[in-house]
Amino acid sequence: MRFISETSFDGVREQLFTLGEIPGVLWTPEDSVGTRPLVLMGHGGGQHKQAPGILARARRFVTECGFAVVAVDVPAHGDRPKVEEYDRIATENQARVEAGEELAQLMADFQALVARRTVPEWREVLDAVQQLDHVGAGPVGYWGVSLGCGLGIPFVAAEPRVRAAVLGLGGVLGQAEAAARITVPVEFLVQWDDERVPRDQSLSLFDALASTEKTLHANPGKHGEIPGFELESTLRFFARHLG
Amino acid sequence: MRFISETSFDGVREQLFTLGEIPGVLWTPEDSVGTRPLVLMGHGGGQHKQAPGILARARRFVTECGFAVVAVDVPAHGDRPKVEEYDRIATENQARVEAGEELAQLMADFQALVARRTVPEWREVLDAVQQLDHVGAGPVGYWGVSLGCGLGIPFVAAEPRVRAAVLGLGGVLGQAEAAARITVPVEFLVQWDDERVPRDQSLSLFDALASTEKTLHANPGKHGEIPGFELESTLRFFARHLG
Numbered sequence: 001m002r003f004i005s006e007t008s009f010d011g012v013r014e015q016l017f018t019l020g021e022i023p024g025v026l027w028t029p030e031d032s033v034g035t036r037p038l039v040l041m042g043h044g045g046g047q048h049k050q051a052p053g054i055l056a057r058a059r060r061f062v063t064e065c066g067f068a069v070v071a072v073d074v075p076a077h078g079d080r081p082k083v084e085e086y087d088r089i090a091t092e093n094q095a096r097v098e099a100g101e102e103l104a105q106l107m108a109d110f111q112a113l114v115a116r117r118t119v120p121e122w123r124e125v126l127d128a129v130q131q132l133d134h135v136g137a138g139p140v141g142y143w144g145v146s147l148g149c150g151l152g153i154p155f156v157a158a159e160p161r162v163r164a165a166v167l168g169l170g171g172v173l174g175q176a177e178a179a180a181r182i183t184v185p186v187e188f189l190v191q192w193d194d195e196r197v198p199r200d201q202s203l204s205l206f207d208a209l210a211s212t213e214k215t216l217h218a219n220p221g222k223h224g225e226i227p228g229f230e231l232e233s234t235l236r237f238f239a240r241h242l243g
Numbered sequence: 244m245r246f247i248s249e250t251s252f253d254g255v256r257e258q259l260f261t262l263g264e265i266p267g268v269l270w271t272p273e274d275s276v277g278t279r280p281l282v283l284m285g286h287g288g289g290q291h292k293q294a295p296g297i298l299a300r301a302r303r304f305v306t307e308c309g310f311a312v313v314a315v316d317v318p319a320h321g322d323r324p325k326v327e328e329y330d331r332i333a334t335e336n337q338a339r340v341e342a343g344e345e346l347a348q349l350m351a352d353f354q355a356l357v358a359r360r361t362v363p364e365w366r367e368v369l370d371a372v373q374q375l376d377h378v379g380a381g382p383v384g385y386w387g388v389s390l391g392c393g394l395g396i397p398f399v400a401a402e403p404r405v406r407a408a409v410l411g412l413g414g415v416l417g418q419a420e421a422a423a424r425i426t427v428p429v430e431f432l433v434q435w436d437d438e439r440v441p442r443d444q445s446l447s448l449f450d451a452l453a454s455t456e457k458t459l460h461a462n463p464g465k466h467g468e469i470p471g472f473e474l475e476s477t478l479r480f481f482a483r484h485l486g
Binding site: 190192203206207212213214215216217218219220227229232233236240 | 433435446449450455456457458459460461462463470472475476479483
């Protein structure tokens with residue numbers, strides 16, 4: 001793990017790092033020492049580790065809960081190079097959709113392919129970050145919607161350190177088996193008028209989670225329009241389960 | 244409006260009253276004066292104005308938000324006499340179900356009949372309670388699930404003083420038209436394994452609400468098993484919209 005830069009702003013220390021070829025960012029309370037809960041955040045498709053939605057939430061997790069938060073770029077996103085295989089598949093998929101195949105299934109297959117790479121990467125990130133004095137081996141949470149849900153479901157299913165997860169804006173296609181292995185508390189966000197994820201696919205993914213404590217929050221609006229008050233709920237959810 | 248008794252416990256003043264033939268209870272912060280938000284609570288079927296679920300929530304609304312809370316017995320519930328017409332209908336319905344008619348539709352028709360009485364009663368209760376010095380004409384909220392949702396939907400639709408409502412454990416049958424007239428913020432509770440309200444009926448009732456701000460919270464468990472953390476969410480919802 002190599003640190004590239006460290007800056008502080010408004011009570012939050014931000015450290016950019018690379019772990020092997022993975023570029024990441026770690027946020028912690030300024031001048032903090034000692035073990036604390038850690039939230040790993042998975043960004044959305046086409047976004048990156050410091051996208052506004054990630055940054056805004058990370059700041060709140062740090063300042064209001066005293067957590068550490070880590071986010072890394074998904075392959076072919078942010079500061080990472082293109083992946084030739086992904087480009088080839090994207091081109092093939094375009095042709096297959098034009099030939100009448102269903103986009104949703106192709107997208108699900110593609111996410112599963114990416115997850116085979118991100119799940120071990122994210123576990124390595126946890127290993128490295130939890131070695132740091134100002135993070136330590138405390139309880140871990142996961143936050144990710146949209147692509148962050150598609151990659152988050154297999155990650156949470158595979159990683160026993162994760163004690164609670166906020167997921168959502170994702171459908172059941174290709175996810176049922178992993179979802180059935182998730183038993184930690186989940187807060188699951190649904191946008192009632194999601195133009196990208198059919199409502200019944202969302203509800204079925206919630207249904208597939210094996211967690212005894214899981215709570216679905218549905219709000220009107222499109223895929224990108226999660227209302228601001230859900231962040232308040234997320235903060236309390238993580239505070240309850242990691243704090 | 245005639246006050247019958249007044250007691251105080253742990254910061255909450257409880258006043259029993261009758262308004263005409265309606266028995267009611269008003270909770271306010273002990274020694275409070277001046278106008279404050281008021282929450283009207285509708286109890287569940289077979290319950291009454293001081294049922295444990297009502298009482299526990301009312302106390303929290305008073306102690307944590309400084310609200311006034313009022314609840315009255317629904318006709319044929321609590322301290323109110325039997326209603327011959329309701330008994331007759333119940334007996335008829337029993338026979339009709341045995342003859343193959345659908346219970347859900349009969350129940351919906353029955354709730355609509357009761358609502359024709361409770362809607363004007365509850366509006367009278369608001370009129371009377373808002374005259375009191377320690378309540379006043381502040382913003383009004385409504386809380387009611389199960390029967391309290393069945394009667395609450397037409398009440399909230401009819402009463403412009405209500406600025407926010409917590410509803411749930413109810414289906415769309417017979418409620419779509421009133422729900423479509425509700426435009427205030429709603430927090431809507433669904434029990435994912437509700438043995439009394441089919442899931443799609445619940446989701447359709449949420450869907451039918453015309454409110455631009457509405458949020459559905461679904462949790463695993465049966466009809467009566469709303470998890471405790473939903474009360475925290477309800478408190479914040481009312482604080483946000485009435486506070």
